[in-house]
Amino acid sequence: MRSQTLPDDQDAEGSQDKNPDGGYGWAVVIGAFLMVVTSYGTSTAWGVMQDYYEREMFGDTIPDAQLQLSFVGTFALIFANACGPLAQVLRSMWGTRFVLLIGTFLIAIGLIIAGFSNQIWHLYLTQGILFGTGVSLMYVTIMAVAPQYFDRKRGLALGIVASGSGIGGLVMPFIMTPLNRSLGAGWTYRVVGFVCLGCDLLACLLVKDRFKLPKQRKSLSEIIRLDVFKDKNFCIWSLGACVQMLGYYIPYFFLPSYATWVGLSPSEGSSLVAVSSAVNFAGRIVAGILADRFGLVNINSLFLMISGLSTLLIWTFAYDFGTLMAFSVIFGFFCGSYFSLGKYIVAPALLPFYLVELQPANARAILRISVSPITLNILGMERFPSGLSLVLITNIISVFGPNISSAIDGSAGAEPFFAHKMFAGVAFILGSLIMLWLKFSMNRKLFAKV
Template sequence: MNKPQQDSIGGVSGASTIDNSQQKSADASISEKAVNRRRWWHRIWHVPLDDEHQPPPPPPPDGGIVAWTQVAMGHLVVFNTWGFVNSFGVFQPYYTGALRQSRPNISWIGSVQIFLLFGVGAFSGRALDAGRFRPVTLAGYIMHVLGIFLTSVSTQYWHVLLTQGFLVGIGNGLLFCPTISLVGTYFSYRKSFAMGVAAAGSTTGSLIYPVVIQKLLPVVGFGWTVRILGFITLFTSSLAFSLLKPRLPPRPSGPMVDWAAFKEPAYVLYCVGAFLNFLGLYFAFYYIGAYARDVIDLTYQESINLIFIINGVGYVGRILPAIIADKYIGALNAIIPCAFGSGALLFGWVGVHDEGGQIAFAVFYGLFASGVQSMFAIALSSLTKDLGKIGTRNGLCFTIVSISTLIGPPTAGVLIGQDDGKYSHAQAYCGSTMVAGSLVLVAARLCVTGPHLFARA
């Protein structure tokens, strides 16, 4: 009687063992499928899996087809972001008349764009370090292009503020910081030059966008002019998105804000100096045309030509300091004279009362100010030795600087209004902030090199 029971029990036990084995096999199959799906998803976005044990990345290639392709695509991204932002001086006189708003109110549209371009950097920069470069920048491309097309159908001031100011601004912020930081990870010795070439996309955009606006606005009207800008942006954005590729493995853990950076005196002083510089930097870009018409009595076309000049010399102003920084003095040493020179020129602008002087100011200020724009991110990157944190730390400083770009041009506009349309108070205010910022950058440089006059930094 007991033996059959034992056989029965043994049979049940054997069946249970088989069932467990089959269940484990099924679980393993499901798990493998999930991992394969996860791997497929990560391959699409060029993101290594967190559980993939990868060797340390090789040193930056400092050249080659892939590296220079990133520079070219970075140029296109800056073309679409900063090029579009720097073209706001062409939009401003049209908006002042069409929207029936004061210049300080109109300048808020451009200031919000720059504020968000920098301000979103804390998030988008961390996304690069975390291995989320492609999904975040894809969202940026969509918002940027959508904002331009929605601007084309805007008829009220608040429409333009929401579309060109906020929507385009957020899209720019999701694009600029991670892209310019990504370019820096491909270079070491040639980093300043490579990032300078990418930053020169701002000059390309500052020339192409205003020409398109100037030529098409009287012919096809505002709506189709802006739509054509949108199609240009859509094409260049698609090309950049398809070819930009992160080089470093992700750093998924870590805070959104690297609070340890504030324990480094050089980093803190650099952020303060950059904040002061950007308070005054964009005043001339926004108001050089208005100054030419109001003070020197130039025609609208002549004032637009000044915008072309101040933006066009940016090729030299962005690339030459980068070459000098790479070969001789370092990025931090290169940005200081650019900032001080920009501030001094703003003081000198007070004495300009004829067309020749205005052209000379546009040339020299364009050279020095574009040097500040280009070297800002390059010098900031030089303060970060751990490339795995470059996006986070760059984004943090970008967010700090965003506040100054938001309040700088509107404050200058208020000063003009309080001075009965005269520009001298605004010019002195912006010149003072830039000179003060350059002196703080000197302090940051001393924290890096010590009291050594000719040290590279």
């Protein structure tokens, strides 16, 4: 595919030679990093706000408050995942800066208005829909721009941006908890909203395309091709990706509430999420290193099994801070392998942009470094963008894991949070077994590197 944004007489090798491999690109990385820290940090820290609302506002007045509140984080994740194609279409029509500004104001308005919420459904509209949509528009667009400035250091640059999720998950709980305690949830949301507004406006100023985009509207049919479901291994992988992610968000959403239920302070509950987020980032890096040596599917299955066992055998019997911290560290380290082996750093909806904006050699470099190796191994280069987009769409089912476990917990009549522990643990173990199925479907040898 020829580039539509580079001169016609410039071949792939020449374009790489003239790529600054940094330069102003580091300013783009800073802007993208700030956006990821604030936005995804806020999403990860929803458990802190859920615990506050359950204890201070809705727990005594609404019988199923925990279940209803869990949908706030779910809606935010749904819209953060689902609006990637929308961001791509808007960017193709009106350009990068327009989409970034729209996303910035949706994030800020969603959080600031959430500070005035006095009903749970208000939070669905504000943090759920407005904030989630803004996060998707910002993240998808920013991650389409950053790789334009890098060749050899592209993996480093995108890794720095992606690390903002772990850093944000570490920092935001320590900001929200004291604000909740001293000012209440309303002012916590307003303060966080203005922090996001400042960081995201700076990102809008710093992030700009290196190559001018052609103004042409793209249709969804150009992004998603359903014929990839004819591949048996892809269907197994889609099922495995969906099942393993059903349990991922449950500890992050409910550990603060569980901590206060067993008698710990809100600050101790927040620290559990913060520490888990920090080691989660380290675990993703280690998973990538081990996968290069032992195989992508093999390592993903192993990490999933350890995550499930830690949930069933540690969290189930954790009633003090030390045991809960041990669970947070072990679970956090192993639970994120999907994001380094199965998911992506660059959102899949952006890949058609890359294949248009860059020469073929550069496009292949992005696919090797920045996106899901498992999907690429199964489908190959041609069908890869559609396949990864569809994996993302099926993952929308997974974000209902916290809601399903809350519904079971409310009707089972067992000890509080028991259903959350069992549901998360079983989801991880079942996901591990499905990945083993995929391994033997791709290669029947027991010790094959798959």
